[in-house]
Amino acid sequence: xxxxxxxxxxxxxxxxxxxxxxxxxxxxxxxxxxxxxxxxxxxxxxxxxxxxxxxxxxxxxxxxxxxxxxxxxxxxxxxxxxxxxxxxxxxxxxxxxxxxxxxxxxxxxxxxxxxxxxxxxxxxxxxxxxxxxxxxxxxxxxxxxxxxxxxxxxxxxxxxxxxxxxxxxxxxxxxxxxxxxxxxxxxxxxxxxxxxxxxxxxxxxxxxxxxxxxxxxxxxxxxxxxxxxxxxxxxxxxxxxxxxxxxxxxxxxxxxx
Numbered sequence: 149x150x151x152x153x154x155x156x157x158x159x160x161x162x163x164x165x166x167x168x169x170x171x172x173x174x175x176x177x178x179x180x181x182x183x184x185x186x187x188x189x190x191x192x193x194x195x196x197x198x199x200x201x202x203x204x205x206x207x208x209x210x211x212x213x214x215x216x217x218x219x220x221x222x223x224x225x226x227x228x229x230x231x232x233x234x235x236x237x238x239x240x241x242x243x244x245x246x247x248x249x250x251x252x253x254x255x256x257x258x259x260x261x262x263x264x265x266x267x268x269x270x271x272x273x274x275x276x277x278x279x280x281x282x283x284x285x286x287x288x289x290x291x292x293x294x295x296x297x298x299x300x301x302x303x304x305x306x307x308x309x310x311x312x313x314x315x316x317x318x319x320x321x322x323x324x325x326x327x328x329x330x331x332x333x334x335x336x337x338x339x340x341x342x343x344x345x346x347x348x349x350x351x352x353x354x355x356x357x358x359x360x361x362x363x364x365x366x367x368x369x370x371x372x373x374x375x376x377x378x379x380x381x382x383x384x385x386x387x388x389x390x391x392x393x394x395x396x397x398x399x400x401x402x403x404x405x
Contacts, residue, residue, distance in 0.1 A: 155221055156334055157228045157254040159245055161281040162262030163396050164194060164234030164403065167291040170323040171262060172229055173203040179328025180227055187225040191233035195403040215240065217248040227332075228254065235397040238281050239380045239389070246342060256343050257334035261285035262320075265296040268304065271399045275307075280380055280393055282308060286337040287316045289325060313339055342378045 162168050169190075176186045187206030201207055210219030212233055221228055232241045249256060261281040268278055282288055288308075293301070305317060314337045318325055325331050336343075382390045 154253060154255040155225050155228050156257035157221070157230060157249055158257050158332070159242070159259045159284075160229055160231045160262065161238050161259065161285065162232075162234055163264055163267055163277075164400055166234065166262045166264040166267070167320065167323065168231055168234070168262045169197050169200040169204060171289060171291065171320055171325065172231070173200050174324045175328045175332060176205055176227075176229070177203075177328075178324075179332040184226050185224055186227045186229070187222040189219050189222075189228060189230045191231055191236075193233040193235060194231065212236065212241065212244075215244055217241070217244045219248070219252075221252045221254050227257070235400060235403070237393055237396075238277070238284075239391075239393065242284055242342070243381055255334075258286040258332065258336075259284050259338060259343075260287050260289060260331065261315075262289045262291055264292045265290050265301060265304075266292045266294070267399065269296050269300045273394055274396065274399055276391075277393050277396055280391070282313065282315065282339075283380060284338055284340045284342065285315050286335070287318065287331050289318055289320050289331070291320045293319065315339070340378055340380075341376060342381070 160168050160172065169188075172188060176188075180186055185206075187208070188204040189208055189210045190201075190204075192209045192211045206222050206225060208219075208222065210217055210230065212218075219230070230245070232238060232245075261278075261284075263278060263282075268274060290301070308315075308317075316331070316337060318327075318331065380389070380391050384390055
């Protein structure tokens with residue numbers, strides 16, 4: 149069977165100013181195989197970075213408008229990194245990213261989340277925002293650790309590891325990851341099932357109580373079957389998200405001119 153011609157697409161989450169472009173420059177340089185053609189799609193709302201933008205291969209912008217992503221996968225690219233808007237709601241962007249990717253004919257490789265440790269430590273109310281990003285992430289990369297208490301980092305890690313999050317947690321030192329190839333390995337390790345090709349099915353009884361497959365096989369009463377809905381995408385009767393995230397932009401300095 150011939151190899152797939154679909155480009156591998158990586159979604160990069162994280163707050164603006166977390167060092168995502170610095171990390172991407174390192175990954176593109178040291179994590180791709182021979183002959184790979186990489187390209188970066190940067191959210192239109194992200195300020196220019198004169199230090200690292202020139203190091204990003206095939207840099208172009210994508211547009212976020214009316215809840216939709218407007219961009220085209222670069223022709224000839226084998227690996228595409230789409231950098232989310234780090235001042236906007238990540239769940240809104242992820243919800244739009246899935247149909248966009250399907251329309252473009254790309255294949256999701258991994259979702260990477262870059263955590264600015266200084267930002268997360270100094271602003272505890274942002275934990276739900278990082279929880280949302282990490283829920284969808286295969287790999288979590290810690291940046292800006294200077295001055296951050298080891299106790300805080302251990303507690304932050306324990307919060308997710310105690311819930312058996314399957315994603316990898318790695319530290320970034322001077323803009324570099326220890327093993328770029330491991331970070332980019334297209335193996336799913338995320339908590340979310342949103343991007344699975346075959347949906348998970350949820351069985352509920354007549355009272356709306358969730359059942360496992362064995363209960364479903366033994367139960368003679370009416371059973372409802374529906375595809376699993378990601379908890380971050382669930383909306384109430386008024387169309388509002390059940391899980392509300394803090395507005396990340398309120399905790400960030402204004403974008404550079």
